[in-house]
Amino acid sequence: MTRPERVDVVVIGAGAAGMMCAWEAAKRGRRVVVIDHARAPGEKIRISGGGRCNFTNRGTTPKNYLSANPSFAISALKRYTPEDFIRLVDRHGIAWHEKTLGQLFCDGSARQIVDMLTDGLREAGAALRLSTTVSSVARDGDGFSLATSEGSLACRSLVIASGGKSIPKMGATGFGYEIATQFGLRLVPTRPGLVPLTLDPGLLETIAPLSGVAVEGRARHGKTAFDEAVLFTHRGLSGPAILQISSYWREGEEIELALAPRTDVFGRLREARSTNGRQGPATALAEILPKRLAQAIAEREAGAGNLADLSDKVLRRIDTAVNGWRFKPTGSEGYRTAEVTLGGVDTADLDSRTLEARQMRGLYFIGEVVDVTGWLGGYNFQWAWASGWVAGQNA
Template structure:
């Protein structure tokens, strides 16, 4: 829709073909129905790609401020949550209506419920066979996303078209996704299901500080979703619960203040009580605080703040918010999103090997890459 708006504004004749029955379905369900439509901090460092420089051009030419200006022009009220995340005050449907209104004003046409068949290269451009007839065009833009959330209609269509025209692909995998645990570990953590706590989750040199949520399948919450894009099967992650609190210092102070209380009770003053109980049992720390050495208290603090966990996998595309990998950026021009070897063929958005962090970054990439392609058509 963003690409169609910009191309139509520049005088091109534009038709958008969508197999869905309603426009912008992933917009509608995003942000709990309020659409986290951008992030004021969106920049190249917030994106994963085989080529970290590829996204710079598009992101610089259509910034969060540019999208905010469009939102303001349509009198859509919004607010900022944590970490630069911007949400609609009312409904994600406001963003969909805005894009549809912009398309209509520019003269772009939207065809919903349209199944795509064959795509062929012709002497003058492309021929696209659909369930409602055949279209011919000079330029063809593929904006069909990745494999995440298949119940919303997500498919690997973009990858099939890329391969048809000889473009290389980077291995795809679920991103921004909850992580699962092996049955034995999961069983030992079963009492923690539903507990949430502030945490820093680390993988190598990468770390995110947001909420951690224990689930009946494993680990979730924003911090886990963030680190999942960096995690690979077989890797270990480090969990630091309540990273802004010096737990060892707290336990030492509690020992001085009331030596007759248990370590579990002292830990429960700053951690969820079920989690405090689990950690005390896991480390075998029992008895009164007065009888515990600093070494034992350190062991208990480390169990919470240097907790090594090896996930067994992820919940997969079913719940993944994005698809990592995709069309190799080396095959595309970063200014126009056009395939270098196929004139007139463009790929934008999630199907390209550019994946943002959680929090509005992937929408900003959609707007920016769509605008970049629209500018060049």
């Protein structure tokens, strides 16, 4: 029987968190192997930010994350900050720029971030094994043994960085959750996050002509609201504001949309009625909203006629249609298009200072597989870098 290859650390998952962890562990002199069933590393990095990778957010705080235990992420985020990653990017000569809301993007291709990580692995002596599957993991003394498609491995520390269920066409699976369950860790139920929302057929039919229209709106669920773009699609609603609020929404609950949140629509229409009552409400609304959207709302709420013919009651109805639209989504587009997976390995079973399982020495969980999910805008990458860095100092 062939003896297993023995190393110090095996990292399962060659994504942002996994490669960051492996790089840090290897820099400490640990013998590290990174395994991934994909043919290329860092695929989510490569496609993120429209191919330019929104690699962090300067405004990162624990408040930008959802978790059953919101304070869990504090330790890692304080110990490895956005500025730490920016310095790393700068040292590797990667040019970047800041967009709105603290979001940082590469000037060039997102592949620069992938290359930085893979180059770092190679220079630190870590092995990257792609197109390699893991068929079993077992406790082996005070370490672990793994059966893979490329042979057997034995290690002292095992890091699970296999991500969540989002975007299965890129190879996402529930592997990390299976390993957690195998070793007695609990799971917070998972669901798609940062995902477009779908509407019932009747409502969808009324907004179908608006497909492709985008506005700077506000999406609200309870006390949580996001002021970002809202996009009408042939399936329902998308855009950053919708993706953000989708992480807070649950089926059967209501969402409120404001399509011109910084405008007193009623006041503007009353003023237009007094100064130019012969114009139609759609014309007046088109000064506030995209023409197609203005026309659809005006036709639905006011019908034919001029502003002079409309009462305050009708103008208020138009105002509500613009800035007080309440609706119940029928669901979301699911993991197929979700950018992240909410829920995951219960943080109560992990040490926030090391990301090690409390009841299983040498077993670590990092990145998206953990019940820590960031907002849209570079926050999930920052959690990947921070959790990977922390585990890399300890594995």
